[in-house]
Structures are given as C-alpha cells and as structure tokens.
Amino acid sequence: MIALLASPRRPMRLADACYHGLRLAGWLAVTLGCVAALWLLFFAALGNFSFDGTVLQLENFASRYVAASAERQDRFAHLFWLTSAGLFAAVGFFRRHSLLTRGEPTASNPRETNHG
Numbered sequence: 799m800i801a802l803l804a805s806p807r808r809p810m811r812l813a814d815a816c817y818h819g820l821r822l823a824g825w826l827a828v829t830l831g832c833v834a835a836l837w838l839l840f841f842a843a844l845g846n847f848s849f850d851g852t853v854l855q856l857e858n859f860a861s862r863y864v865a866a867s868a869e870r871q872d873r874f875a876h877l878f879w880l881t882s883a884g885l886f887a888a889v890g891f892f893r894r895h896s897l898l899t900r901g902e903p904t905a906s907n908p909r910e911t912n913h914g
Contacts, residue, residue, distance in 0.1 A: 828893070836885055
C-alpha cells in the first residue's frame, strides 16, 4: 500500500528535476551569451563601432597574442578568464530574478480592459 502511494510522486520529482535543470541550462546559456556579447561590444567600442574597425582591432589583438611568449599568453588567459568570471557574476546578479521565479505568469494590469 505504501509503494502504491509513493509511486505517483516519483515521476513528478523527475519532471520537476528536468524542469529545473532545463531552466538552469537556459539561464546559463543566456548569461554566457551576454558575456560573449559584452566582449564583442568591447572590441566594437575599440573599433569606433564600425565593422572595419572592429575587425582590425580583433586582427591586431590576435597577431599580438600569437607573437607573445608562452608566459605572457598564460597571463593573458588568466586575466581573460578572471574578467569573464567577473562579467558572468555581474550579468548573473542582474538576471537573478529570472532564475529565482518559478515561471508563474505575470499578473495582468487590473486596469486593463478586454476589448475582444
């Protein structure tokens, strides 16, 4: 009798875990996309917000990175990942509300009238 009562709840736990896992995966994907967009915005700003200038800045960056010694490349990689982690934390802080809500529909405006 106990097994019969416990079995209906088990699929819901799996469904809840899948739901929260997908929400977390989506939140992480969007936050990482925002970090990548911030890096692109940084290089676009260096290139005076023109496509040619942005590509020239990226080419300049890439040529200097390849020509650098292994020690300087390691230091740059360390700085890049620390900065990316800081950007991720900042974007995650501003997006925390979307992760903490349970996906409930937003309350409609009580003064809104339905005309259809």
